[in-house]
Amino acid sequence: xxxxxxxxxxxxxxxxxxxxxxxxxxxxxxxxxxxxxxxxxxxxxxxxxxxxxxxxxxxxxxxxxxxxxxxxxxxxxxxxxxxxxxxxxxxxxxxxxxxxxxxxxxxxxxxxxxxxxxxxxxxxxxxxxxxxxxxxxxxxxxxxxxxxxxxxxxxxxxxxxxxxxxxxxxxxxxxxxxxxxxxxxxxxxxxxxxxxxxxxxxxxxxxxxxxxxxxxxxxxxxxxxxxxxxxxxxxxxxxxxxxxxxxxxxxxxxxxxxxxxxxxxxxxxxxxxxxxxxxxxxxxxxxxxxxxxxxxxxxxxxxxxxxxxxxxxxxxxxxxxxxxxxxxxxxxxxxxxxxxxxxxxxxxxxxxxxxxxxxxxxxxxxxxxxxxxxxxxxxxxxxxxxxxxxxxxxxxxxxxxxxxxxxxxxxxxxxxxxxxxxxxxxxxxxx
Amino acid sequence: xxxxxxxxxxxxxxxxxxxxxxxxxxxxxxxxxxxxxxxxxxxxxxxxxxxxxxxxxxxxxxxxxxxxxxxxxxxxxxxxxxxxxxxxxxxxxxxxxxxxxxxxxxxxxxxxxxxxxxxxxxxxxxxxxxxxxxxxxxxxxxxxxxxxxxxxxxxxxxxxxxxxxxxxxxxxxxxxxxxxxxxxxxxxxxxxxxxxxxxxxxxxxxxxxxxxxxxxxxxxxxxxxxxxxxxxxxxxxxxxxxxxxxxxxxxxxxxxxxxxxxxxxxxxxxxxxxxxxxxxxxxxxxxxxxxxxxxxxxxxxxxxxxxxxxxxxxxxxxxxxxxxxxxxxxxxxxxxxxxxxxxxxxxxxxxxxxxxxxxxxxxxxxxxxxxxxxxxxxxxxxxxxxxxxxxxxxxxxxxxxxxxxxxxxxxxxxxxxxxxxxxxxxxxxxx
Numbered sequence: 001x002x003x004x005x006x007x008x009x010x011x012x013x014x015x016x017x018x019x020x021x022x023x024x025x026x027x028x029x030x031x032x033x034x035x036x037x038x039x040x041x042x043x044x045x046x047x048x049x050x051x052x053x054x055x056x057x058x059x060x061x062x063x064x065x066x067x068x069x070x071x072x073x074x075x076x077x078x079x080x081x082x083x084x085x086x087x088x089x090x091x092x093x094x095x096x097x098x099x100x101x102x103x104x105x106x107x108x109x110x111x112x113x114x115x116x117x118x119x120x121x122x123x124x125x126x127x128x129x130x131x132x133x134x135x136x137x138x139x140x141x142x143x144x145x146x147x148x149x150x151x152x153x154x155x156x157x158x159x160x161x162x163x164x165x166x167x168x169x170x171x172x173x174x175x176x177x178x179x180x181x182x183x184x185x186x187x188x189x190x191x192x193x194x195x196x197x198x199x200x201x202x203x204x205x206x207x208x209x210x211x212x213x214x215x216x217x218x219x220x221x222x223x224x225x226x227x228x229x230x231x232x233x234x235x236x237x238x239x240x241x242x243x244x245x246x247x248x249x250x251x252x253x254x255x256x257x258x259x260x261x262x263x264x265x266x267x268x269x270x271x272x273x274x275x276x277x278x279x280x281x282x283x284x285x286x287x288x289x290x291x292x293x294x295x296x297x298x299x300x301x302x303x304x305x306x307x308x309x310x311x312x313x314x315x316x317x318x319x320x321x322x323x324x325x326x327x328x329x330x331x332x333x334x335x336x337x338x339x340x341x342x343x344x345x346x347x348x349x350x351x352x353x354x355x356x357x358x359x360x361x362x363x364x365x366x367x368x369x370x371x372x373x374x375x376x377x378x379x380x381x382x383x384x385x386x387x388x389x390x391x392x393x394x395x396x397x398x399x400x401x402x403x404x405x406x407x408x409x410x411x412x413x414x415x416x417x418x419x420x421x422x423x424x425x426x427x428x429x430x431x
Numbered sequence: 432x433x434x435x436x437x438x439x440x441x442x443x444x445x446x447x448x449x450x451x452x453x454x455x456x457x458x459x460x461x462x463x464x465x466x467x468x469x470x471x472x473x474x475x476x477x478x479x480x481x482x483x484x485x486x487x488x489x490x491x492x493x494x495x496x497x498x499x500x501x502x503x504x505x506x507x508x509x510x511x512x513x514x515x516x517x518x519x520x521x522x523x524x525x526x527x528x529x530x531x532x533x534x535x536x537x538x539x540x541x542x543x544x545x546x547x548x549x550x551x552x553x554x555x556x557x558x559x560x561x562x563x564x565x566x567x568x569x570x571x572x573x574x575x576x577x578x579x580x581x582x583x584x585x586x587x588x589x590x591x592x593x594x595x596x597x598x599x600x601x602x603x604x605x606x607x608x609x610x611x612x613x614x615x616x617x618x619x620x621x622x623x624x625x626x627x628x629x630x631x632x633x634x635x636x637x638x639x640x641x642x643x644x645x646x647x648x649x650x651x652x653x654x655x656x657x658x659x660x661x662x663x664x665x666x667x668x669x670x671x672x673x674x675x676x677x678x679x680x681x682x683x684x685x686x687x688x689x690x691x692x693x694x695x696x697x698x699x700x701x702x703x704x705x706x707x708x709x710x711x712x713x714x715x716x717x718x719x720x721x722x723x724x725x726x727x728x729x730x731x732x733x734x735x736x737x738x739x740x741x742x743x744x745x746x747x748x749x750x751x752x753x754x755x756x757x758x759x760x761x762x763x764x765x766x767x768x769x770x771x772x773x774x775x776x777x778x779x780x781x782x783x784x785x786x787x788x789x790x791x792x793x794x795x796x797x798x799x800x801x802x803x804x805x806x807x808x809x810x811x812x813x814x815x816x817x818x819x820x821x822x823x824x825x826x827x828x829x830x831x832x833x834x835x836x837x838x839x840x841x842x843x844x845x846x847x848x849x850x851x852x853x854x855x856x857x858x859x860x861x862x
Contacts, residue, residue, distance in 0.1 A: 071780075120661040120725060124650045189648045189659075192780050196799070200710055208797045211783045217620045219555045228620075230551040279631055294551060349502075349623050350781060352642045366639045368627070 050126040050186070054100040056415045057262045058251065059422075060131030062344070062377050063240040066225075067129050067184040070214040070346045070373065071191040072268065073199065074177025074408055075206035077139065082149040084205045085140075086427055091201045092134065092181075093421040096194070102127035105197045121193055128187040132194055134422045135180030135266055135410025143178070154430045156256055159265065159411050160381055165393035167358065167403065174270055174406025177209045182266075182375075188213065210406065212270065214346025214373040224297060224305065227372055228347050229278055229401075231290050232297035235305055236331060237343050249340045250377050259425035262414035264377045267341075267385040270348070270406035273371035274357045278401045289397040291326030299328060325397045331388065339387040341376040348373045359400035371402065381409070481557040481617070485531040487846040488693045489682065490853075491562030493775070493808050494671040497656075498560050498615040501645040501777045501804065502622040503699065504630065505608025505839055506637035508570065513580040515636045516571075517858055522632045523565065523612075524852040527625070533558035536628045552624055559618040563625055565853045566611030566697055566841025574609070585861045587691055589683070590842050591812055593698070596824035598789065598834065605701055605837025608640045613697075613806075619644065641837065643701065645777025645804040655728060655736065658803055659778050660709055660832075662721050663728035666736055667762060668774050680771045681808050690856035693845035695808045698772075698816040701779070701837035704802035705788045709832045720828040722757030730759060756828045762819065770818040772807040779804045790831035802833065812840070 052060050077085060095105040104120065141155040142148075183194040192213070199208055219225050224232040238245045247253065252260045278286070283294050292298060297305035301313045301321035309332045313321040322329045349370040356364040378384030393399065413423050483491050508516060526536040535551065572578075572586035614625040623644070630639055650656050655663040669676045678684065683691045709717070714725050723729060728736035732744045732752035740763045744752040753760045781800040788794045809815030824830065844854050 073783075121657045121659050122648075123657060123661065123726070124654060125648055187648055188646050188780065189778065192659075192801070196706060196710070200707070203707075208783050208799075211799070213780055213782070215619050217553075217556055217618055223555060226552045226554060228552050228623075230554065275627060276631070276634075279627070295554070347620065349619065349644055351644070352504075352639050368639075368642070370623070 050129055051101055052127075052129050052131045054097045054132070054416075055418050058415045059133050059263070059412055060100070060415075061133035061182050061184050062250065062264055062266075062412065063246055063342070064129075064131050064184070065240070066216055066344060066346075067131070067191075068186045068215060068218060069188040069191045070182060070184045070375075071188070071195050071211065072183075072214070072373070073181045073195045073211045074137070074209045075179040075181070075199075075202060076209045077143075077148070077178040077206050079205045080148065082151075082427075085149055086421075088202055088205045089134075089423050089427075090421040092198050093416055095197055095201060096132035096134075096422075099132060099194045099197065100127060100130050102130075105201075107201060122187075122190050125187060125190055128185040128190040130183065130185040130190055130194055132198070133180070133182040133184075133266075133412060135182070135412045136423065136426075137176060137178045137180065137408065137410050139176070139178035149430075151426065151430050154257060154259070154426055156252075156260055156411065158252070158256065158381060160386075162267070162381075162386065162407075162409055163390070165389055165404070167393055167399055169403050169405050171406055174210045174212075176408050177410075179206055180266070180408070180410045180412075188215070212268075212348060212373055212406075213350075214348045216346050227345070228273060228275060228349075228370055229286070229290075231286070231292060231294055232305065233345065233372075234343060235292070235297055236328070236335070238340060240342065246342070248379070250342050250379055252379050257426075257429065259413050259423065259429060260411060264379065264412045265381045265384070265409065266412050267374075267376050267378075267381070267409045268407050269372075269374040269404045271372040271374050272355075272369060272403045272405050274363075274401045274403075275368050275370060277357055277359075277363065288323050289326060289401075291322045291328030300326075323397070325395050327392075327396050327398045330392050330396055334388045334391060337387075339383050341378045341384045341388065344375045344377065346373045346375070347371070358403055377412070385409075481560055482532055483558075483560050483562050485528045485563070485847075486849050489846045490564050490694070490843055491531070491846075492564035492613050492615050493681065493695055493697075493843065494677055494773070495560075495562050495615070496671070497647055497775060497777075498562070498622075499617045499646060499649060500619040500622045501613060501615045502619070502626050502642065503614075503645070503804070504612045504626045504642045505568070505640045506610040506612070506630075506633060507640045508574075508579070508609040508637050510636045511579065513582075513858075516580055517852075519633055519636045520565075520854050520858075521852040523629055524847055526628055526632060527563035527565075527853075530563060530625045530628065531558060531561050533561075536632075538632060553618075553621050556618060556621055559616040559621040561614060561616040561621055561625055563629070564611070564613040564615075564697075564843060566613070566843045567854065567857075568607060568609045568611065568839065568841055570607070570609035580861075582857065582861050585688060585690070585857055587683075587687055587842065589687065589812060590696065591817075593812075593817065593838075593840055594821070596820055596835070598824055598830055600834050600836050602837055605641050605643075607839050608841075610637055611697070611839070611841040611843075619646070643699075643779060643804055643837075644781075645779045647777050658776070659704060659706060659780075659801055660717070660721075662717070662723060662725055663736065664776065664803075665774060666723070666728055667759070667766070669771065671773065677773070679810070681773050681810055683810050688857075688860065690844050690854065690860060691842060695810065695843045696812045696815070696840065697843050698805075698807050698809075698812070698840045699838050700803075700805040700835045702803040702805050703786075703800060703834050703836050705794075705832045705834075706799050706801060708788055708790075708794065719754050720757060720832075722753045722759030731757075754828070756826050758823075758827050758829045761823050761827055765819045765822060768818075770814050772809045772815045772819065775806045775808065777804045777806070778802070789834055808843070816840075 052064055091107055095107060098105055142152045181195055181198050183191040185191040216225050224234050227233040238249045250264050252263050287294055291300055298307055299309040301310055315321050352366050352368050355367045376385055416422050483495055522538055526538060529536055573583045612626055612629050614622040616622040647656050655665050658664040669680045681695050683694050718725055722731055729738055730740040732741055742753060746752050779802060783797050783799050786798045807816055847853050
């Protein structure tokens, strides 16, 4: 899940203000002497080195090696018109393709202002391996019982609602959404810039419901990153480099409607971690909770991180070496039963606020609002996250340090070919 | 202000769990087979490449070339005992010195728990040019009229309170604090990890009042970074590479008490920017507001970023080329009058929430909670930030897009020599 590098972020967005110069000339007012100038086109070869492909069978940001930063935005659709949604998705597609190549978004807004194109705060930065992933929430298909956009019949049977899980404390303002944009990049400003552009294009059609930034550190090529609990996170993940594995675990195929064929289902959970509480535990207790060694990442009783997990091993007292309620044991048992997901999570760090912990000694006070933006992808929600988390939310020892305070799930449609827009086949199927 | 690079963040924190193994053995319970192990000491040469010095005449994080990330924490002192404060500063000094070299913090807590040392989430990461800057708020010297720690007499005359500025909407929960920790690093996890360690050591003595993360992108060596408004930010800053300039602008000298000699005064403002509003303005209007060209950063009427600002130049209509109320003009006039500061700001990006803009058309709704963590350092507060911002808060055209929603100011004591603790000379002077 690493594979990131940090190439020199030199200028690859020149050419930006050529469009702006035109707009300013039209607006006519206050153009400063020597103001906006036309520039040569971006040096494509240089940009390509830090670009991830946008067009293709699958969307980016799913099996793409994790970039260092994410910025996720969920939108509520506020328009009553299907044509508005279609137009938005068309503009978003064009914009995301440009952003992925480090080009400015040259699409003015629709809102009656002398709308300005790209604000250029990432001018001179490279594409930074930006990927933009689009998703559709249940609300696109049906909202409060109404079929707003005549898409209800196209909702995949497999795109079920999530149950309430034990311990969930989902805050509505951080939960749900009709549309998803996940921007991942090796630079946080580039990721935010992308969402800001897409949000600008959505004015009047879709409003931001919640946003969430996240990060994952580069621990070196081939090394599993550690999350804020200090443990390696992602060891047991299926190999994104193995297309057959991804077909089995991640990508929807013939069982799905044609527009979802090559897509996936994504679950996001904002898992706040009681770091102050966790930091007071002995490492040995933490290791019992995880079921792995903290330093090496090895399963308890094994030597190295990628050693097999021995569920049958007993210690001298006859107790399981990997405790019954440890995180890794439950995950492993679930995988053995066929419930598999691809995790692609980020840490988050949103300041501090007053909170009450879920477990004894029920500490209350000012605590870090930090934790994990858990993200997973799967071909089958019911036999994926839902099955796994129904078990974990009841039995995982880690629950006493982790509270799910927000989340959402989305159908991530298949990728787009040049000339198409994202979700086009959904709209065609329902026309 | 750039000068950052991104060297390979390979392992430089080995040796961590040696301390832990000891603790676990004492705790005695549940140590997993093959649990925590002792490791070889960190490869010092490798760590040094990404280290900033901790000991010295001045604290780090002031004239240090800006790292890519910051994590700022303000604390309220809750102890009544001066000895507790002194002990905390002693522990913080040791911890910060270790963290700066990429070593774990091997100081157990005092809170009756089998306290665990460093949670190791940055194990395998380099020091990432971490600097930890400590500051003292007015509340250390006097709180609600009481001289809690017998330090009141040592408060420097120059360490004045800030006035209320026009337009200020400071939220108490984001304002003030008795102690400051500013951790800056090229990796966000390393910066947060540092604060988390220091906060852990403060349990029962000082509570977190507010925290704030920020970032600044590396636009390439020698290039001025752009902030979220898309303009270059920092062009007119005094040169941190010029010690004489820093002595003149930043470092307190003989006019200050001995413990502040070599220190500085720091002002932090959380300046929320109405990005949605800003993005709807023409570039020409934005340029009039700033007083600089967006693309090149040149002062209006000039050719290049570092050209002098011609305040006398008039356009064909007889109006100033650099508008009267433009940001750069006011800043430049203030500098000419002798009011000088060193800016060291970061962008911030804290999600989205419902807000009301300050200016017509007074938009209300879901907006990005993003903007600038304005940070400045100065030898003289009254003739520095206060003088400048009294003018700017009244006249700067940029105010219609920017609202100060939090902030604080601190005395940043002189740096520490090995064997000393931060602020030691303050406590000695008051003993």
